[in-house]
Amino acid sequence: MSDTAAPAPPTPASTVAFIGGGNMASALIGGLLAQGMAPAQIEVVEPSEAARSGLLAQFGITAQALPGPELRAADLVVWAVKPQVFREAALQARPLTNGALHLSVAAGIRSSSIAQWLGTERVVRAMPNTPALIGRGMSALFARKAVDALERKRVEQLMAPTGETLWIHEEPLLDAVTALSGSGPAYVFYFLEAMTRAGTSMGLSETQAHRLAVGTFAGAAELARQSDDAPDVLRQRVTSKGGTTHAAIESMEHAGVGDALVHAIEAAQQRARELGDEFGT
Numbered sequence: 405m406s407d408t409a410a411p412a413p414p415t416p417a418s419t420v421a422f423i424g425g426g427n428m429a430s431a432l433i434g435g436l437l438a439q440g441m442a443p444a445q446i447e448v449v450e451p452s453e454a455a456r457s458g459l460l461a462q463f464g465i466t467a468q469a470l471p472g473p474e475l476r477a478a479d480l481v482v483w484a485v486k487p488q489v490f491r492e493a494a495l496q497a498r499p500l501t502n503g504a505l506h507l508s509v510a511a512g513i514r515s516s517s518i519a520q521w522l523g524t525e526r527v528v529r530a531m532p533n534t535p536a537l538i539g540r541g542m543s544a545l546f547a548r549k550a551v552d553a554l555e556r557k558r559v560e561q562l563m564a565p566t567g568e569t570l571w572i573h574e575e576p577l578l579d580a581v582t583a584l585s586g587s588g589p590a591y592v593f594y595f596l597e598a599m600t601r602a603g604t605s606m607g608l609s610e611t612q613a614h615r616l617a618v619g620t621f622a623g624a625a626e627l628a629r630q631s632d633d634a635p636d637v638l639r640q641r642v643t644s645k646g647g648t649t650h651a652a653i654e655s656m657e658h659a660g661v662g663d664a665l666v667h668a669i670e671a672a673q674q675r676a677r678e679l680g681d682e683f684g685t
């Protein structure tokens with residue numbers, strides 16, 4: 405990997421193309437527009453008419469139903485399609501994306517498959533999560549060897565408005581990232597649902613329970629982020645001897661909640677591997 409590129413800071417892509425214009429593409433597009441990119445510099449291929457209308461209404465972007473010659477202008481192509489359709493979409497767009505740097509957010513699909521389908525080694529994979537929509541995402545990035553330092557910067561720049569990024573150097577770990585932080589918001593929402601349900605069953609209104617649960621999650625997560633202490637230490641500070649928290653933690657330990665969560669995340673990792681096997685080359 406060389407750092408000998410031009411001293412000037414990296415410039416934004418002249419045109420960025422998105423293949424797939426759903427949830428993840430929208431999060432990234434919102435960030436690019438916030439960075440000052442013009443809607444005319446963003447091409448989107450999106451077969452769903454409803455999604456195309458949404459992109460026009462939300463961002464002023466006219467998406468195309470099929471890949472066309474407009475893609476040739478893109479020097480960065482973002483692949484935001486489901487793993488199941490990636491291969492087909494790649495083979496369709498390949499003749500139009502020669503020379504571009506490629507960034508995939510698809511779960512499981514390995515960069516070797518992508519490189520083979522697109523006929524280029526200039527492939528980066530990202531695993532973002534949905535808080536990217538509000539600039540609070542957590543993404544991991546992995547680049548194939550042929551991707552140079554300037555191209556890595558380009559990807560970092562694209563991802564920057566979505567939140568934090570972290571490079572990893574062993575691609576298989578992206579499946580762990582997918583299981584932990586890619587799917588992770590769903591685990592948090594699952595806990596929020598259960599906490600809200602508990603609140604209403606104890607007599608609080610839905611609104612009160614939701615507000616208390618969300619405020620607690622947000623505050624505790626921020627405390628964990630800012631604190632030098634590990635989560636178990638922070639937890640012990642909440643847990644008075646013979647008190648209420650102790651009763652709750654004992655109950656969760658007895659029910660195997662922590663172990664169940666670990667197994668669940670391992671199941672997600674396994675599914676990411678399977679997606680790579682089933683839908684990769």
Ligand SMILES: NC(=O)C1=CN([C@@H]2O[C@H](COP(=O)(O)OP(=O)(O)OC[C@H]3O[C@@H](n4cnc5c(N)ncnc54)[C@H](OP(=O)(O)O)[C@@H]3O)[C@@H](O)[C@H]2O)C=CC1
Nearest residue numbers: 424425426427428449452484485486487493509510511532
């Ligand atoms: N959602 C999440 O939390 C995360 C998702 N990801 C990854 O991001 C990728 C996209 O997920 P997400 O945005 O949630 O999915 P969405 O379903 O919201 O978006 C994918 C879009 O791609 C469209 N599409 C289907 N076939 C093609 C094609 N051949 N060419 C162009 N577009 C096509 C779909 O249309 P239609 O609906 O008509 O099929 C759909 O609108 C996935 O690979 C997923 O693994 C990664 C991290 C987190």
Ligand SMILES: O=C(O)[C@@H]1CCC=N1
Nearest residue numbers: 510511582586587588
């Ligand atoms: O559920 C999925 O497969 C995608 C990948 C990570 C989050 N959503």
